[in-house]
Amino acid sequence: MGIQERKEREKERRRQQIIVAAKRVFSEKGFSKSTMEDIATEAELSPGTLYLYFKNKEELYASLSLRILQYLHIRVEHVNKEADLTPVQKLDKLMEAMYDVYDFDPLIIITMFHLQSSETLKNLSPRLMTQIEELSRKSLGDISKIFKEGIEKGVFIEKHPVALSDVFWSLFSGIILWEASKKIVNEDKDYLKKTLAIAFEIFSRGIRKDIP
């Protein structure tokens, strides 16, 4: 391993160290109430150091999205590639993938909603913006492909595939946000999983022509 490469790894390790700290702080206090000093303290670094790795607070926050989006993309893409599955089987796999995505980072939806604010977008570097946009686009594209196939094969009801994928995604994010908003009251983490399972079952029944 060359010296160059070792440095590169060291640098990446630091980025991750900061990201992990940031995730903890942001998830506890939300974006506005979290200060860069909070994050620095949590990461056991000085405030100035954060700026060596992230242009500004917004970009640090947005970087949290990137990791989860990468994971989402891989999972969704994989489902699509399995050529010998029926649309219904693919839908099942997709729903499994969404569970895992949520497990990977329960903050995913909240982080991604923050991302949309026009003020936020202004402060992001074009590179990061592009990466995020591309991954989002691809993932949603792969999701709607599944629905398209199901509709064409006469298995799913005749709606626009994009609309179906919008509904699917909205249901997923709606459940997460709604349960998150109740978290103060209800600490039963499995409740979310159960609700998600019911939601997906209803959705599945709702779009299939053949009701099992």
Next chain:
Amino acid sequence: MGIQERKEREKERRRQQIIVAAKRVFSEKGFSKSTMEDIATEAELSPGTLYLYFKNKEELYASLSLRILQYLHIRVEHVNKEADLTPVQKLDKLMEAMYDVYDFDPLIIITMFHLQSSETLKNLSPRLMTQIEELSRKSLGDISKIFKEGIEKGVFIEKHPVALSDVFWSLFSGIILWEASKKIVNEDKDYLKKTLAIAFEIFSRGIRKDIP
């Protein structure tokens, strides 16, 4: 009308004047970016005056929720009271009601999510907290009553009524938030309504035992 009462009315009028201004400002800039001075200017009042009617910025924001919750409550309660409707008819009415709620104040969901932040809740007066909690509880209770009835009559699938009402509400709020987050790209306001219609149709199909 006594002098006391007249004063009371005058006061309420002022509160509404401020709430209307706040809604305009918040919906344009979001909570964090809106300043009390912005709102005062919009209401054609001075900043100090706002504090005569609302304890602080958080409470002013939370008050926005109250109005919409009151509207929601009335509509949902009304659906429930119509004794001669079948569960499926009630579900249809409920979905109609949700459309109207969204029309009444498209910011409803965003406002209500903000409400959940633990930092926000700390700053609210107990009185306001109680009112909000009560209305939420009642409305959601009325919604789950509809599902309960449907399940008991063997029309809806056998799930816990609260779970069904959670899924229903999540779907509603998920669609709104998801479409809101795309608003920069997609300016077609009707798209939301269409997606909402599809979502409700899928949901309805998904929970009914008899597929039409």
Next chain:
Amino acid sequence: MGIQERKEREKERRRQQIIVAAKRVFSEKGFSKSTMEDIATEAELSPGTLYLYFKNKEELYASLSLRILQYLHIRVEHVNKEADLTPVQKLDKLMEAMYDVYDFDPLIIITMFHLQSSETLKNLSPRLMTQIEELSRKSLGDISKIFKEGIEKGVFIEKHPVALSDVFWSLFSGIILWEASKKIVNEDKDYLKKTLAIAFEIFSRGIRKDIP
């Protein structure tokens, strides 16, 4: 005196109070080393208050120039208006005016040089910029008018009037800056006046065709 007018006066008084404090602080520490808090403390106000009267630090600093430029303009304009003076007499009056300008505010030149930095100019409000530019232009215009007249009447040497006014102004500002730069060593304030007198005498001899 109406209430409106009284408020206006009160506001102007505050501005002056801040300007006076700023002048003291800036003249002691220079622009970069002076903090807004220093100035606020000196003015017996809070930092936030400064921003009610001046957009930012640069604009506060630039405002110092405005007062002295107004004074300069009035004096120079007045010299020019005295129709019955010979060019030589006008030159004498001009030199007197410059003494007074320096007396009025010894920081004039330093402040005005700071004004030129392109970074500074970016942060100024267009209104202030315009005022400053206009006054500078008019004053320099009036000065060169004196030389023009002298040249046309055959009293001064044949050079471009603008060049003569540039040299005159450079000599004036050069003396002030040079003496200011020695101030740590030499506390004799009259020395500047004496040097200025000699400088003006040399200048006068240098441009007159008839040497007395």
Next chain:
Amino acid sequence: MGIQERKEREKERRRQQIIVAAKRVFSEKGFSKSTMEDIATEAELSPGTLYLYFKNKEELYASLSLRILQYLHIRVEHVNKEADLTPVQKLDKLMEAMYDVYDFDPLIIITMFHLQSSETLKNLSPRLMTQIEELSRKSLGDISKIFKEGIEKGVFIEKHPVALSDVFWSLFSGIILWEASKKIVNEDKDYLKKTLAIAFEIFSRGIRKDIP
């Protein structure tokens, strides 16, 4: 050449490399806006290395003055040593020298004014301070010697030689600063030279008893 000496030379070479880079950066951005990292990048060195050669930023900046002061000193001393020149001829030579000094480093005056700030002086090493002071003193001494001679020989007007040299120097620096401050508007570099020529002509006429 011993190994010691070679090292010494190598070290001096580095110092010059840094000074040259610093001059480029300072002249482009000014002192405050230039960062040590800017200079390090320009010098193709790391920030830490600068501190091996210069105690701090102020001392690096002050070192720029030293080179130009050395040049100034050599030129002025040389004029004085030419025994067979008349005072008027010496004055002409002096003015030529000043042109060259300006050519050698147009930033000379600005750099030297920065040097005066009391905050700056505090951070300089005594050694550097002494060198700068000595060179300044000697150069100004040599200049006033020329005027002294002229006065004694009855060629120049009867003023204190130091005052005359102050006026001469002020005129020189005033022109440079004044033209520098107009540089945004006027890009004609020769204009400065022309104005300087006129200024010197006026000065010369102004101090000579025999008007040519």
Next chain:
DNA sequence: GATGAATGAGTATTCATTCAT
């Protein structure tokens, strides 16, 4: 010597909130 990552003190600016009038 040279590096450059890390530091952390320093500061302009904002804005919710107060309170004398």
Next chain:
DNA sequence: TATGAATGAATACTCATTCAT
């Protein structure tokens, strides 16, 4: 009641300087 001038705590971000390698 209503005002709006004044407050001052809070915070993102910068950059000269250090020091382990």
